[in-house]
Amino acid sequence: MAGSVQAATLDDVISRGHVQCGVTSGLPGFSQPDENGDWTGIDVDTCRAVAAAVFGSADKAQFTPLTAKERFTALQSGEIDVLSRNTTWTLTRDASLGLNFTGVNYYDGQGFLVSKSLGVDDAEQLDGATICIQAGTTTELNLADYFRTKGMTFNPLVFDTSEQTVSGFAAGRCDVLTSDRSQLAALRSKLEDPSSAITLPNIISKEPLGPVVRQGDDQWFNIVKWALFVQINAEELGVTQANVAEMKSSTNPEIQRLLGTTGDMGEKLGVPADFGFRIIQTVGNYGEMYDRNVGPDTPLGLDRGLNALWNNGGIMYAPPVR
Amino acid sequence: MNESNMTLSNGARPKPWNNPKIRMFVFQTLALGTVFWFGWTLFHNTLSNMESRGISTGFGFLDETAGFGIIMTLIPYDSTMTYGRTFFVGLLNTLLVSAMGVVAATIIGFVVGIARLSSNWLIAKLALVYIETIRNIPLLLQIFFWYFAVLQTLPSPRQSLDVADMFFLSNRGLYFPTASAEPGFGWVMAALIAGIAAAVFVHRWAKRRQLRTGQLFPALRVGTLLILALPLLMFMLVGRPLIWEMPSLTGFNFTGGASILPELAALWIALSLYTASFIAEIVRSGILAVDRGQTEAASALGLKSSFTLRLVIIPQAMRVIIPPLTSQYLNLVKNSSLATAIAYPDLVSVFMGTTLNQTGQAVEVVAITMAVYLTISLIISGLMNIYNRAVALQER
Numbered sequence: 001m002a003g004s005v006q007a008a009t010l011d012d013v014i015s016r017g018h019v020q021c022g023v024t025s026g027l028p029g030f031s032q033p034d035e036n037g038d039w040t041g042i043d044v045d046t047c048r049a050v051a052a053a054v055f056g057s058a059d060k061a062q063f064t065p066l067t068a069k070e071r072f073t074a075l076q077s078g079e080i081d082v083l084s085r086n087t088t089w090t091l092t093r094d095a096s097l098g099l100n101f102t103g104v105n106y107y108d109g110q111g112f113l114v115s116k117s118l119g120v121d122d123a124e125q126l127d128g129a130t131i132c133i134q135a136g137t138t139t140e141l142n143l144a145d146y147f148r149t150k151g152m153t154f155n156p157l158v159f160d161t162s163e164q165t166v167s168g169f170a171a172g173r174c175d176v177l178t179s180d181r182s183q184l185a186a187l188r189s190k191l192e193d194p195s196s197a198i199t200l201p202n203i204i205s206k207e208p209l210g211p212v213v214r215q216g217d218d219q220w221f222n223i224v225k226w227a228l229f230v231q232i233n234a235e236e237l238g239v240t241q242a243n244v245a246e247m248k249s250s251t252n253p254e255i256q257r258l259l260g261t262t263g264d265m266g267e268k269l270g271v272p273a274d275f276g277f278r279i280i281q282t283v284g285n286y287g288e289m290y291d292r293n294v295g296p297d298t299p300l301g302l303d304r305g306l307n308a309l310w311n312n313g314g315i316m317y318a319p320p321v322r
Numbered sequence: 323m324n325e326s327n328m329t330l331s332n333g334a335r336p337k338p339w340n341n342p343k344i345r346m347f348v349f350q351t352l353a354l355g356t357v358f359w360f361g362w363t364l365f366h367n368t369l370s371n372m373e374s375r376g377i378s379t380g381f382g383f384l385d386e387t388a389g390f391g392i393i394m395t396l397i398p399y400d401s402t403m404t405y406g407r408t409f410f411v412g413l414l415n416t417l418l419v420s421a422m423g424v425v426a427a428t429i430i431g432f433v434v435g436i437a438r439l440s441s442n443w444l445i446a447k448l449a450l451v452y453i454e455t456i457r458n459i460p461l462l463l464q465i466f467f468w469y470f471a472v473l474q475t476l477p478s479p480r481q482s483l484d485v486a487d488m489f490f491l492s493n494r495g496l497y498f499p500t501a502s503a504e505p506g507f508g509w510v511m512a513a514l515i516a517g518i519a520a521a522v523f524v525h526r527w528a529k530r531r532q533l534r535t536g537q538l539f540p541a542l543r544v545g546t547l548l549i550l551a552l553p554l555l556m557f558m559l560v561g562r563p564l565i566w567e568m569p570s571l572t573g574f575n576f577t578g579g580a581s582i583l584p585e586l587a588a589l590w591i592a593l594s595l596y597t598a599s600f601i602a603e604i605v606r607s608g609i610l611a612v613d614r615g616q617t618e619a620a621s622a623l624g625l626k627s628s629f630t631l632r633l634v635i636i637p638q639a640m641r642v643i644i645p646p647l648t649s650q651y652l653n654l655v656k657n658s659s660l661a662t663a664i665a666y667p668d669l670v671s672v673f674m675g676t677t678l679n680q681t682g683q684a685v686e687v688v689a690i691t692m693a694v695y696l697t698i699s700l701i702i703s704g705l706m707n708i709y710n711r712a713v714a715l716q717e718r
Contacts, residue, residue: 096681097377098377118574128575130494135676135679140680141390143391145401156390157585158393158665158667158675164663172493173494173584175575
């Protein structure tokens with residue numbers, strides 16, 4: 001009866017035949033269904049990489065859209081295997097929810113979107129402003145901290161979903177919309193006239209976003225963690241979706257271990273030996289995943305910034321596959 | 323052996339398993355035991371499962387610092403206060419909109435319900451259209467309509483509509499002046515109490531006189547005048563002991579004075595109109611349930627038609643109206659939780675929304691919230707039952 005620790009998630013996933021991923025209900029660039037109903041986005045691809053590691057195919061991932069409020073309960077209750085939903089890694093979430101963050105797939109920070117007509121160009125001029133926020137996010141806490149330390153007042157208007165937050169802002173009910181800067185770009189693109197709003201230069205918080213799994217299943221924790229690390233290492237080693245087949249015959253021992261042509265890296269994790277090859281073949285490396293979903297050529301147009309590799313001016317860094 | 327046992331067919335005592343009293347006791351104990359066992363297992367399982375998954379439990383989080391802001395608070399609150407405080411902030415906001423909604427829905431409901439039976443064709447049809455439109459559209463859509471379609475079309479604060487530089491209406495809400503009392507205001511309050519006492523006295527005197535002589539006295543009008551005029555007179559006499567604080571536009575928003583949030587207004591309007599459409603039908607059914615002979619008898623006695631309604635029809639209709647009215651009140655309170663969709667900081671939005679999310683204590687927070695709604699509903703139900711007993715047909 002009570003007290004039995006949940007069975008190995010990997011066994012459940014294999015017997016079910018797919019990985020169940022929790023994603024946002026619609027955030028351009030991170031997770032959103034396209035016109036064919038297929039999910040796209042960097043959070044979606046992060047979870048697809050896990051499916052590729054386990055099953056050898058990125059198609060073996062299914063998606064559950066969740067609101068910010070529902071997400072942790074869905075993971076705790078076992079409704080999903082991986083939460084890949086724009087979720088900020090904080091101490092409280094890591095330590096008291098029975099969950100573990102496996103890594104960071106996007107380094108973000110909180111910013112402000114304001115209407116151009118307001119004539120504001122710095123967050124320090126926002127004293128007394130009414131601010132639209134989405135419920136259940138670290139954003140609410142950062143905002144209160146920021147205004148308190150600056151000795152300013154504000155009126156928080158807390159909406160349930162990001163769509164409602166945007167409509168509140170679009171209708172002029174609030175002066176400012178605050179969220180992670182990556183989201184501001186996405187939400188701004190939803191406005192009727194995106195050029196009517198500007199993003200302020202201030203970044204008021206650290207928002208490392210990453211996948212989350214249940215605590216107490218170290219094997220599954222490792223698989224999800226290394227699925228992302230493999231993508232980051234692949235970019236560093238120059239292995240791409242296009243060249244991964246020929247890279248299989250590479251003489252570079254690091255690439256050989258990454259793609260599973262030598263060593264038993266997959267076996268140690270409990271997944272097929274060529275899991276690295278499968279991830280890159282079906283999802284691509286981290287840089288490709290970034291460019292495809294949120295990069296400069298997408299509607300979001302986000303520069304790599306902090307999310308560039310560590311040897312390229314950013315802080316994306318993965319432990320070696322060894 | 324006593325008489326009763328002698329009457330059994332063969333004179334023997336019944337077997338224990340055939341004794342209805344024993345059987346009743348055993349079955350009821352079993353049923354109750356099963357319910358308790360089920361509840362306890364549910365509780366125990368939840369706790370031990372959460373423990374084995376490393377999810378912290380307990381109510382200690384209520385003493386932790388909340389750290390987030392709330393736009394509308396009836397009690398002092400800032401982000402350095404505790405999660406426990408956010409519970410009371412949310413609860414009071416829920417109670418406020420519920421109370422406002424119950425009052426408005428009752429008034430509108432009674433007016434429309436009576437209008438529905440009006441002999442004036444236009445009034446009756448207008449009431450019919452109102453009822454059939456409002457009660458057949460989902461409440462959430464109506465809330466969105468009032469919030470996004472009506473209130474948001476108001477001008478921005480810098481272009482707000484103002485009345486006499488005292489009232490400002492914009493999409494940030496209705497701002498109005500607030501007054502704070504100065505020494506001497508106690509006299510005005512004393513005059514108000516005196517006015518109320520005088521009105522009660524006049525009312526009783528008028529009733530006695532009517533019983534004695536049959537003559538009517540406009541007690542309601544005189545009473546209202548007393549309650550209004552006495553304090554006003556005293557207010558002028560002691561030199562207007564009030565300081566007014568006017569709202570003024572500084573930066574983005576108005577400061578000073580007080581305001582009604584558009585979220586509160588939208589929710590209040592939507593809840594009131596929606597519930598009123600149901601109450602109107604309840605009122606109509608209550609009135610129709612009163613036999614037509616009652617009206618005829620009243621007019622045969624020469625009673626004015628407004629008196630017939632107030633003294634003959636409504637008191638009898640109330641017996642039919644009260645029980646379904648109670649469930650409408652309960653619905654209104656529960657429906658107020660839709661507030662979360664339009665950012666009104668009610669209990670569900672603040673406590674079951676933000677607090678739940680920041681602490682992750684889903685089981686505790688949801689349990690507390692459910693207990694709150696249950697308690698509010700039971701209290702309303704209890705009060706309405708007391709009132710129902712008061713208006714019920716007295717068996718003599």
